[in-house]
Amino acid sequence: MVRTRIFLSTTILAACTALTPLQAAESLKVGFMTVRSGALAAGGRQMEEGLKLCMDEHRGVMAGRKIEIITADTAGQPAVTKTKAQELVERDGAQVLIGPLAAFEALAIDDYIRQTKTPVISPSAAAEDLTQRKPNPWFVRAVGTSAQAHHPLGEYAAKDLHYKKIAIIADDFAFGHEIAAGFQRTFEQNGGKVVQKLWSPLNAAEYGTYITQIDPSVDAVFAAFAGGNGIKFLGEYKNYGMQKPVLGAMTTVDEGILKRMGDEAVGVISSGWYSAATDTPANKKFVEAVRKAYSADPGYYTVGAYMACQFLNNALEQVKGDISDKAAFMKALRNVNISQSPYGPVKLDTYGQPILDVAIRKVEKKDGRLQNTVIKTYPAVSQFWTYGPDEFLKSPVYSRDWTPAK
Amino acid sequence: MNFWIIQGLNGLAFGSLLFILASGFSLIFGLMRIVNLSHGAYFMLGAYVGLSAIEAGVNFWIAILIGGGAICILGTVIERFILRRLNGQPLAQVLVTLGIAFIIADTCVWIWTGDPRPVPMPRELTGAFRVSNLAFPIYRLFVIGVAFALAAALWFLLERSRLGAMIRAGVDDLPMARAMGIRTSLLFSAVFCLGSALAGAGGVLAGPILSVYPGLDSDMLPLALVVVILGGVGSLLGAFVGSLIIGFIYSYGQALFPDLAYVILFLPMVLVLTLRPTGLFGRQAI
Numbered sequence: 001m002v003r004t005r006i007f008l009s010t011t012i013l014a015a016c017t018a019l020t021p022l023q024a025a026e027s028l029k030v031g032f033m034t035v036r037s038g039a040l041a042a043g044g045r046q047m048e049e050g051l052k053l054c055m056d057e058h059r060g061v062m063a064g065r066k067i068e069i070i071t072a073d074t075a076g077q078p079a080v081t082k083t084k085a086q087e088l089v090e091r092d093g094a095q096v097l098i099g100p101l102a103a104f105e106a107l108a109i110d111d112y113i114r115q116t117k118t119p120v121i122s123p124s125a126a127a128e129d130l131t132q133r134k135p136n137p138w139f140v141r142a143v144g145t146s147a148q149a150h151h152p153l154g155e156y157a158a159k160d161l162h163y164k165k166i167a168i169i170a171d172d173f174a175f176g177h178e179i180a181a182g183f184q185r186t187f188e189q190n191g192g193k194v195v196q197k198l199w200s201p202l203n204a205a206e207y208g209t210y211i212t213q214i215d216p217s218v219d220a221v222f223a224a225f226a227g228g229n230g231i232k233f234l235g236e237y238k239n240y241g242m243q244k245p246v247l248g249a250m251t252t253v254d255e256g257i258l259k260r261m262g263d264e265a266v267g268v269i270s271s272g273w274y275s276a277a278t279d280t281p282a283n284k285k286f287v288e289a290v291r292k293a294y295s296a297d298p299g300y301y302t303v304g305a306y307m308a309c310q311f312l313n314n315a316l317e318q319v320k321g322d323i324s325d326k327a328a329f330m331k332a333l334r335n336v337n338i339s340q341s342p343y344g345p346v347k348l349d350t351y352g353q354p355i356l357d358v359a360i361r362k363v364e365k366k367d368g369r370l371q372n373t374v375i376k377t378y379p380a381v382s383q384f385w386t387y388g389p390d391e392f393l394k395s396p397v398y399s400r401d402w403t404p405a406k
Numbered sequence: 407m408n409f410w411i412i413q414g415l416n417g418l419a420f421g422s423l424l425f426i427l428a429s430g431f432s433l434i435f436g437l438m439r440i441v442n443l444s445h446g447a448y449f450m451l452g453a454y455v456g457l458s459a460i461e462a463g464v465n466f467w468i469a470i471l472i473g474g475g476a477i478c479i480l481g482t483v484i485e486r487f488i489l490r491r492l493n494g495q496p497l498a499q500v501l502v503t504l505g506i507a508f509i510i511a512d513t514c515v516w517i518w519t520g521d522p523r524p525v526p527m528p529r530e531l532t533g534a535f536r537v538s539n540l541a542f543p544i545y546r547l548f549v550i551g552v553a554f555a556l557a558a559a560l561w562f563l564l565e566r567s568r569l570g571a572m573i574r575a576g577v578d579d580l581p582m583a584r585a586m587g588i589r590t591s592l593l594f595s596a597v598f599c600l601g602s603a604l605a606g607a608g609g610v611l612a613g614p615i616l617s618v619y620p621g622l623d624s625d626m627l628p629l630a631l632v633v634v635i636l637g638g639v640g641s642l643l644g645a646f647v648g649s650l651i652i653g654f655i656y657s658y659g660q661a662l663f664p665d666l667a668y669v670i671l672f673l674p675m676v677l678v679l680t681l682r683p684t685g686l687f688g689r690q691a692i
Binding site for chain 2: 039042200201204208227228239241242256259
């Protein structure tokens with residue numbers, strides 16, 4: 001597998017030695033688990049871009065310490081991820097890990113990071129229970145959980161869009177189940193009714209058989225897809241002459257794939273803790289930098305890795321670059337508080353999960369490209385929505401069969 | 407009633423895609439006894455090549471030819487310089503084709519990046535065809551038409567043409583065909599080229615429905631295998647009937663038994679292998 005060592009910044013070091021003379025001599029090794037081959041490679045590439053952008057912004061130095069990034073390709077396979085994590089920690093001496101991409105990869109290294117007490121910052125894996133019923137003390141997340149952005153969408157669909165009946169179609173794996181259940185919970189609580197749930201295999205060859213099953217009496221369809229499935233679904237949806245409005249999950253119309261879509265995506269309303277079109281100075285600067293470097297809008301993976309890196313920076317500053325006391329460093333990571341970021345203000349709850357502003361977004365065509373225009377913002381949304389941790393954690397984790405459609 | 411019609415059409419369209427994919431696989435196996443595990447990768451690479459051609463401003467129909475042509479050349483080169491050296495070692499051939507599939511897959515990520523990309527469909531075939539309250543995409547009707555035309559053309563080629571006679575002779579008794587003066591070396595190359603071209607052109611044709619993405623190869627290869635195992639390896643009629651059966655099972659099965667979506671395509675394969683190992687139209691090995 002490809003393995004590269006990126007030494008970022010050499011010249012700035014001298015300037016910083018004055019600040020923390022002891023630690024500056026020794027660089028801090030950060031293991032970065034990405035995906036360069038296989039089906040998840042697009043997301044992996046965007047993660048690398050996001051991370052590099054953040055490292056460049058800091059010129060490779062955080063809290064006076066030089067940061068050495070050691071990159072490993074997990075190929076998006078849990079077994080490989082575990083091996084790579086071990087290599088990074090034991091052979092390369094990585095002291096912090098950023099990664100991995102997919103939830104099942106994160107689960108694969110769950111035990112290992114507990115054993116070795118290695119701090120992990122997740123730039124993407126969204127599985128709910130990692131920060132809920134089975135929290136790992138060495139794990140924080142730099143993105144929302146699966147349902148975090150979709151609780152607000154359920155409420156929005158019922159209260160603002162006045163939809164009464166909705167059909168859900170989602171990828172048949174944990175991410176899809178959790179998104180669908182979170183949406184359904186708040187939608188039905190506000191008077192809506194999910195009348196149909198269709199689960200398509202993650203690698204479904206085509207969606208014709210599912211699209212033609214959609215109940216014609218619904219007001220709208222909520223489509224929760226990951227990876228490139230959103231492209232396929234929306235394209236076919238249009239070709240089947242379907243006219244019901246589509247609500248999307250954050251990843252259904254993520255900027256990473258939106259650039260490959262056509263007019264079929266226009267009008268899709270989705271929710272997310274990020275939109276490249278968010279009109280804040282911090283985000284504008286970020287989007288500008290990404291466009292300049294990679295001539296594309298940042299999406300889920302780009303911003304996730306970028307923020308994971310900013311979390312690292314924020315925590316390192318709190319401990320003044322000294323991570324020899326791992327418990328203190330973990331405490332600092334959970335204490336991350338960033339007032340201005342592409343997301344907006346971010347701080348973490350006690351479970352290691354960010355509390356984030358969630359945007360309701362509508363796909364529009366502007367200057368010849370598609371974008372997720374923000375039409376409403378729900379500020380400071382917790383992974384527990386309005387339920388509070390105690391009540392939320394009492395019920396089982398969101399799943400395929402959670403409150404089945406009647 | 408509508409349900410049966412529309413899912414039937416869905417099944418027919420998906421089966422048609424499968425036939426375009428599996429016919430080349432079956433053709434190659436029938437004559438050369440090579441289980442070409444690169445076939446899915448050829449399909450994906452063809453789609454990428456076609457996509458690039460379209461993005462360069464080429465007409466969709468020409469792009470299909472370009473996709474098919476490029477993969478024909480690639481397939482012929484691989485057959486000449488690699489597979490031929492492994493003549494008579496089926497296991498080595500299987501492994502080599504699998505290795506080539508991996509190389510093609512990662513090269514595609516390298517060249518076309520990992521982004522999933524839809525292949526734009528020709529303008530004249532966009533939209534849905536409507537009869538009373540039924541709507542069905544015009545492009546899929548077109549794909550069904552292509553599959554039936556292809557089946558007829560291949561049948562004519564194999565059963566009625568001189569080339570077909572030579573291929574059939576080669577399938578039945580290779581040494582004897584060679585002794586009769588048939589240039590089997592050229593024949594092998596021609597068949598491998600044709601089989602590969604079908605995969606490549608099929609990839610472009612399927613692009614507007616499936617889109618192109620890393621992993622398309624490994625999604626499609628098992629489907630091709632299921633079809634030819636069900637229909638009988640090396641039999642064109644088997645590939646055709648097998649494709650349609652799998653297409654119908656896919657659409658009705660996923661609609662009626664959604665919980666079985668992951669396995670439903672493989673159940674008939676297990677049944678057929680147990681009850682009739684040669685497949686529906688396969689012949690006993692000679």
